[in-house]
Amino acid sequence: MSPDLLAILAQPAPLVAPHLIGWTLTHHTPHGSVAIELTEVEAYAGESDPASHAWRGPTARNSVMFGPAGRLYVYLSHGLHHCANVVTGPEGEASAVLLRAGRVVAGVDVARRRRGEQVARHSLARGPGNLGQALALTRQHSGAHLFDGGPLVLSPPSRTPAAVSSGPRVGVSRAHDWPWRYWLPGDPTVSAYRRGKTADTQPVPHLPL
DNA sequence: CATCTGATCCGCT
DNA sequence: GCGGATCAGATGC
Numbered sequence: 001m002s003p004d005l006l007a008i009l010a011q012p013a014p015l016v017a018p019h020l021i022g023w024t025l026t027h028h029t030p031h032g033s034v035a036i037e038l039t040e041v042e043a044y045a046g047e048s049d050p051a052s053h054a055w056r057g058p059t060a061r062n063s064v065m066f067g068p069a070g071r072l073y074v075y076l077s078h079g080l081h082h083c084a085n086v087v088t089g090p091e092g093e094a095s096a097v098l099l100r101a102g103r104v105v106a107g108v109d110v111a112r113r114r115r116g117e118q119v120a121r122h123s124l125a126r127g128p129g130n131l132g133q134a135l136a137l138t139r140q141h142s143g144a145h146l147f148d149g150g151p152l153v154l155s156p157p158s159r160t161p162a163a164v165s166s167g168p169r170v171g172v173s174r175a176h177d178w179p180w181r182y183w184l185p186g187d188p189t190v191s192a193y194r195r196g197k198t199a200d201t202q203p204v205p206h207l208p209l
Numbered sequence: 210c211a212t213c214t215g216a217t218c219c220g221c222t
Numbered sequence: 223g224c225g226g227a228t229c230a231g232a233t234g235c
Contacts (some may be wrong), residue, residue: 051227
């Protein structure tokens with residue numbers, strides 16, 4: 001990995017997240033390769049973030065979040081869906097960016113085989129569970145390096161997106177008003193916004209942008 | 210379009 | 223034992 005990529009990813013998740021829009025995650029498998037250009041992500045900090053898996057400190061599940069940047073953190077959601085994060089920040093500090101949606105830019109036929117033949121192209125990786133399924137990710141991929149020549153590869157965009165919007169995070173029951181969701185405005189592959197259940201009592205932290 | 214529900218497993222209390 | 227960083231389909235405006 002080049003030094004400038006490492007410099008970007010070694011920052012805390014809320015700073016890295018908007019820069020990941022337009023990056024491409026590719027998974028090479030014996031059944032084919034699928035590449036997804038990210039259009040929507042969400043930042044999750046560590047012990048200071050009540051919505052983060054790392055909020056109550058390190059556990060067996062979230063240990064990857066505390067590791068070095070540039071690896072994948074995959075978890076099983078609601079017993080059904082595999083959701084993927086890019087681990088960011090310095091080693092020892094929990095920080096990750098959830099990959100919420102993207103556009104399939106290679107391997108559309110492979111992705112459709114996994115998601116269903118009737119699924120519209122723009123919906124193949126719309127939503128974190130769907131993105132994980134399109135890439136055939138499971139918890140076995142948690143901890144995988146994204147820059148070591150393995151089957152999972154994260155590559156930067158050729159040109160940076162013209163504009164990135166930000167707003168409240170989706171579906172979380174705590175601190176959902178923290179504006180740590182970032183997306184490509186107007187893009188059809190961005191998932192529908194669903195507000196979290198309860199009102200937000202946590203103060204919004206200062207964003208060092 | 211907004212809101213609700215069931216499916217289904219695991220991590221943590 | 224409870225609830226979740228979800229999704230698709232149904233129901234109600």
